[in-house]
Amino acid sequence: MKLMVVGGAGYIGSHTVRQLRRAGHEVVVFDNLSSGHAEALPPEVPLVRADLLDLAAVKAALETYQPDAVIHFAALIEVGESMRAPGRYYRNNVVGSLNLLQAIVETRKVPLVFSSTAAVYGTTDAVPIPEDAPLHPESVYGETKLMTERMIHAFHVAHGLPYVILRYFNVCGAAPDGSIGEAHPHKTHLIELACLTALGQRDKMMIFGDDYPTPDGTCIRDYIHVLDLADAHVLAVEALAQGQRDAATYNVGLGHGFSVLQVLDAVDAVIAQDGFPPLKREIAPRRPGDPPRLVADAHRIVDDLGFDPQFTELKEIVRTAWGWHRRHPYGFEE
Ligand SMILES: NC(=O)c1ccc[n+]([C@@H]2O[C@H](COP(=O)([O-])OP(=O)(O)OC[C@H]3O[C@@H](n4cnc5c(N)ncnc54)[C@H](O)[C@@H]3O)[C@@H](O)[C@H]2O)c1
Numbered sequence: 001m002k003l004m005v006v007g008g009a010g011y012i013g014s015h016t017v018r019q020l021r022r023a024g025h026e027v028v029v030f031d032n033l034s035s036g037h038a039e040a041l042p043p044e045v046p047l048v049r050a051d052l053l054d055l056a057a058v059k060a061a062l063e064t065y066q067p068d069a070v071i072h073f074a075a076l077i078e079v080g081e082s083m084r085a086p087g088r089y090y091r092n093n094v095v096g097s098l099n100l101l102q103a104i105v106e107t108r109k110v111p112l113v114f115s116s117t118a119a120v121y122g123t124t125d126a127v128p129i130p131e132d133a134p135l136h137p138e139s140v141y142g143e144t145k146l147m148t149e150r151m152i153h154a155f156h157v158a159h160g161l162p163y164v165i166l167r168y169f170n171v172c173g174a175a176p177d178g179s180i181g182e183a184h185p186h187k188t189h190l191i192e193l194a195c196l197t198a199l200g201q202r203d204k205m206m207i208f209g210d211d212y213p214t215p216d217g218t219c220i221r222d223y224i225h226v227l228d229l230a231d232a233h234v235l236a237v238e239a240l241a242q243g244q245r246d247a248a249t250y251n252v253g254l255g256h257g258f259s260v261l262q263v264l265d266a267v268d269a270v271i272a273q274d275g276f277p278p279l280k281r282e283i284a285p286r287r288p289g290d291p292p293r294l295v296a297d298a299h300r301i302v303d304d305l306g307f308d309p310q311f312t313e314l315k316e317i318v319r320t321a322w323g324w325h326r327r328h329p330y331g332f333e334e
């Protein structure tokens with residue numbers, strides 16, 4: 001197939017581009033490079049450097065490249081920033097996605113795979129969380145993702161647009177060859193921060209709360225490797241193309257969780273193999289808005305699409321992140 005990957009120069013998009021190429025698909029990337037990196041793309045993949053807010057550019061790209069399906073990763077993704085600059089987030093994420101939907105139905109009405117997030121559930125008592133749990137996002141970021149989910153469904157009902165929505169849990173890790181990996185401008189993710197702390201870019205790791213109602217008192221999350229997540233996109237887009245699915249929403253996680261302390265122990269074990277000392281740790285207050293436990297009920301994607309994640313060991317996941325950060329301590333900015 002020929003696929004247009006919108007936001008394909010970003011962290012998850014660039015790993016997905018690789019897996020799509022490996023699966024034999026042709027790819028074109030549409031990205032404004034606001035947080036993505038052209039260096040993260042294979043040289044043979046064309047990059048249309050343009051903005052989703054430019055409707056004419058989106059339509060022109062669809063008309064020029066005539067893709068068989070579109071995968072949509074483009075968004076602003078920082079929860080804290082979304083609360084301080086809601087206008088930017090609603091405009092970029094909601095209006096940008098609306099332009100993409102409009103351009104698709106006005107040009108080629110091809111299937112769409114969309115990146116959503118566990119943040120659409122907000123704080124929930126459900127463990128694990130099924131896809132039909134109540135949706136109560138607690139941030140503007142989460143709200144923009146839920147609004148986009150609803151727009152996509154409305155376009156499905158009104159125009160027959162086939163779609164798969166994937167709700168990711170905690171995305172982590174990097175390409176095992178260390179060539180591409182996470183390089184967000186602002187670092188907030190636990191595993192990335194731990195690797196950068198090991199490399200001396202931070203003094204110590206702060207543990208945000210050790211008094212949660214969990215076995216070791218720290219928060220539990222479902223960590224999904226970025227390559228497994230990329231494979232979920234390959235499965236989704238192929239199921240859409242073959243007409244096996246035309247409107248589906250899936251959680252993407254492992255279905256079991258690890259605590260902050262378990263993650264930091266895994267990082268210590270991995271970096272010790274390269275002669276690095278254990279991370280300095282400090283217990284800090286809880287971070288506002290962090291639910292104690294977020295774990296996916298991932299049965300639906302396993303049953304429907306045959307999703308079969310390969311990175312199920314925490315140390316294996318951490319080893320790939322460490323390999324990337326060690327080789328590229330400043331990301332793509334070397
Ligand atoms: N990283 C995570 O942990 C996580 C978790 C859940 C969901 N998601 C979702 O996955 C998607 C990808 O996340 P990521 O971590 O790869 O982020 P990222 O910032 O690395 O990638 C986003 C890409 O979209 C591009 N982009 C943003 N706005 C654009 C616009 N208006 N026009 C064109 N391109 C634009 C950026 O330049 C970047 O390349 C996002 O939609 C995010 O909400 C990410």
Ligand SMILES: O=c1ccn([C@@H]2O[C@H](COP(=O)(O)OP(=O)(O)O[C@H]3O[C@H](CO)[C@H](O)[C@H](O)[C@H]3O)[C@@H](O)[C@H]2O)c(=O)[nH]1
Binds near residue numbers: 188
């Ligand atoms: O220095 C740190 C960084 C994080 N944490 C803790 O580690 C856990 C994981 O935190 P991350 O920031 O890595 O990830 P989140 O669970 O906050 O967020 C992720 O999952 C969300 C879904 O709920 C959204 O999808 C979001 O985009 C994605 O980054 C949390 O308990 C957090 O408090 C620390 O203790 N110290």
